[in-house]
Amino acid sequence: MSSVFTLLLKRETRLLFRRPAELANPLVFFAIVIALFPLAVGPESQLLQTISPGLVWVAALLAVLLSLDGLFRSDFEDGSLEQWVVSPHPLALLVLAKVLAHWAFSGLALVLLAPLLGLMLGLPLGAMPVLLLSLLLGTPILSLLGAVGAALTVGLKRGGLLLALLILPLYIPVLILGSGALQAALQGLPAIGHLLWLASLTALAVTLTPFAIAAGLKISVGE
Amino acid sequence: MNWTWFHKLGSPKWFYEISGRWLPWLAWAAAILVSVGVVWGLAFAPEDYQQGNSFRIIYIHVPAAFLAQSVYVMLAVAGVVGLVWKMKLADVALQQAAPIGAWMTFIALLTGAVWGKPTWGAWWVWDARLTSMLILLFLYFGVIALGQAISNRDSAAKACAVLAIVGVVNIPIIKYSVEWWNTLHQPATFKVTEKPAMPMEMWLPLLVMVLGFYCFFAAVLLMRMRLDVLRRESRASWVKSEIKSLVGKSA
């Protein structure tokens, strides 16, 4: 059972690396959205610093959402999902491996890119650990929740916008906690409370969402 | 335990018959309770010493907000019943209740905003309750949009059920995080709906209105469900004869 889990992880990794451009797209999107804001609100560093927590988080959230639209699409079209459903392994486990692989390369890359963009927005170096940690804890939740939406909309012709409509409201707690942690760090307050909350939400998402994703995929495949 | 009633509940024919008997009662109860509540709340309840007469909006805002939240929970419950026991009626209830819930959320938001103007001096304030209501409205839009987007109606019902269940697990998290975000950003704002002790002349009409709104919801839901049942079961012989008699009456 666990061997299928690792095999699927390996397979997904291989697939992602055979098309590296798709890995880069969310990152470039993330950078562009961040770059739009100084152009829109003006380059004063004070203003940028105050809005940077929210900005980084909104941009990260949108980048993750964008990358999730195609999460199950190719598996749906080439019949892989059908094979998953008729296999003897629990679908929730397979799905967890798939999302984990996806997160490890898109979410994690986002986390690594964030400090650079944070610096450009004038975030002090002292806030970087909190930025990294909050994204590290928050992006898995974004990937997992988004995967629920992706599973439900995978069979639809134009699911992208619908996916955003379904999932963005569910992202709000993560947004509040993540940017709250960063704001606290900016004001020199301890951010540990926020981070602990984020961690418990991550644990909750890892345990519960695979079942919702699996149910969603079964519905989409069974249509 | 005897479960026959539960399976009977799943039979569309039985539902159609029993709901036809309940509907007039519910409709009358809703009409009477709401009109009594409105007149009582508007004309007879004493005015609030702080907010004056604008507080009378509470008699719509609070029942609508109550209903909006409980309808979403009902969606999730119907979703569980539909997914676990494969009861078709639960699917019907889920999809027919969602638009009503969205309208109730809209009423709660609108009255909240209008109420905000004399109270806070602005049409929209990012108050914790209003913000949660706004998010709830988005959640309703999601369920409705998903149901409309999937053409196969069984899959649509199942997908909506999954989404409603995920949403309902999230609602408390959203609510607490929004409340917490709110206290962080605007400490100690004046909360309209949380009065320490409301005198009886004030909350009694509120109770009447809440009951009236629930009856209203039940009546409208039954109306919508009955139509949907006729559509879905159009091949069944009892539906054919029912439609024949209804058509005969209207012609």
Added chain:
Amino acid sequence: MNFSSFADFVAMGNHGVYVWTSYGISLAVLILNVALPILARRRYLQDEARRLRREELK
């Protein structure tokens, strides 16, 4: 009765606009919620009547 005159009742102590718009729009929404299913039902029955007539002609 909490108000001394009808004019007082309408004015609602300067908050009349807010109170009456709230109640007005809410009432409109409630009526809409009742009217839509009734209209949908009528349209459905008309469609069915037409279908039945077509089938009788056949």
Added chain:
Amino acid sequence: MSTPFLEAVALACERDWRLLFDKLDLRLESGEMLQISGPNGSGKTSLLRLLSGLMQPTAGQVLLKGQPLEAQRSELARNLVWIGHAAGIKGLLTAEENLTWLCALHQPASREAIWQALAAVGLRGFEDVPCHTLSAGQQRRVGLARLYLSAPPLWILDEPFTALDKHGVAQLERHLANHCEQGGLVVLTTHHSLLEKPAGYRELDLGQRAA
């Protein structure tokens, strides 16, 4: 009467307000081959998906060895090879990688066995070629190679002959007939009439049922 291997009881399927079929009864024993035919849109694929548990019927139920499908998903998974319209082949992976994964998902197989299966479907020398460079017929062969590994008894195949050349079709027909004669059970849809039919061959025409 003994319980059949796969049984459908009063099966009904409805898609988008249209009734594809209803009151469909089927009893399939080991050694039989059922060809489902009918015009486009008559519900051939839907019936296959119902039988393999991918789709839920509008009414009725599917029984495997006398037990309903939903109650024994793992039992079904152990007994079933399902190859749909799309066989679950990734264009970015090589033939061997694809087959290894599909086997790992259902019934792990050794590397030699996989190479032998690929050779059996005429793909010797194409083992490490990414599948998107293969032709449509060759890609289909990669999916069908699963049938040449130690496969479970029940095969449900949706249009397995599409894109295959004449030789490939004949070979697959022989292989399917062999499987049935050895006690397997094949349910398939196809538009062409089979030349090689096993003893237990039957045909179900969904178009005629409706008429």
